Amino acid sequence: MGPAASIMISALIGVLFIVAAVVVAFLTPKIALWVESFSAAGGLFASRRRKATPVEEKNTAPKKKKLNLKTLWGIKDIKNGVIIMDDDSYRMILRINPIDFMLVSVPEQTNIESSLMALAMSLSFPVQVFTTSEMVDAREVITNIYKHAPSLPEPLRDYSMELAAYIDALTANRSVNIRRSYLIISLDKDPKGFKHAYQELLRRSMIVANGFSRAKIVVDILDSNAVIDLLYNVFNGRSMFRPSEAVDAGALELYKGGMQLVFPEAS
Template structure:
């Protein structure tokens, strides 16, 4: 399975948090959190859209955005709770653990619960000896830019 993925994405190796691709391309992946866009007012949504557009326009190198969705499986949590219930002597804790275990079981069985994760993939084309420092520089620029932009959003929300 891993060999198939490596062939599809042209991955040669992963070293020092850097993905080494074919043809002298190197990439790093940043994990980013998201804002619940639908909970924002129309004005706040406009500010966020402008921030993201301005941030994307400043990139002068290859940047990709990638999202994944994973179903949440609470069965290991339920098993751990049930194992700990056996050792417990406190009646109230046992009762709470049963209720919580039932809640997790019902939640998992009644809904398809998922979590979305978002990533920014930053790439560099060039010699290996410069790849690490260049990718670190680019990551720092992206992180700083997003921090600045989010600060502007927070300021905007406070002044409303």
């Protein structure tokens, strides 16, 4: 083979490589699209794939996270009336027993306003005001009326029974609500532990209570049961159930003790 033939063959091979490169560059995007659609359709075994049953779909579906006090508000525990948060900060709640401001005299109104302003100016720690609507729970009042009504004179006895029935009907209809206000005393994480934090919260609460007492307003520190009832009422405002009553009745006890039976010995 002469030099001319060798040059011609080399040129032909080069042209073939160029043509092959152009064809590959042209077909590569189309091949990629075809592979993508083929994979989305299930590949070679798409027709053989079994449809998942409802039970399997339910098991594979992402489970919804249950909502509770820890996930909603970050509450870790409630101890001695103190709410312990996830970040180890603390909260103590005070309930304000309201007075009818419009029924007091003008000098008394001025004294109330001055006392509350003086208290607000003297605070050196955070205090949050929380107001909620609560149903009137008159069950204890109704029970006391029925208990003492028989010992009253006849006119008062009849009036007491009618009054108790009227209050009971209002409570059953769940149509009577009152607005209550609370104060939340906060304390950041205390390196000295819970006991020291509890004493500091008590000190702060007494400062607030004394300030309100100058305005003739009574403030109560909630215990653990009252705190639990308040938190329950926030989520279940139209329920008469009180978790503290269930706990006092033994709802958290593993078992209830019974009466011991004593059999006489056989003679």
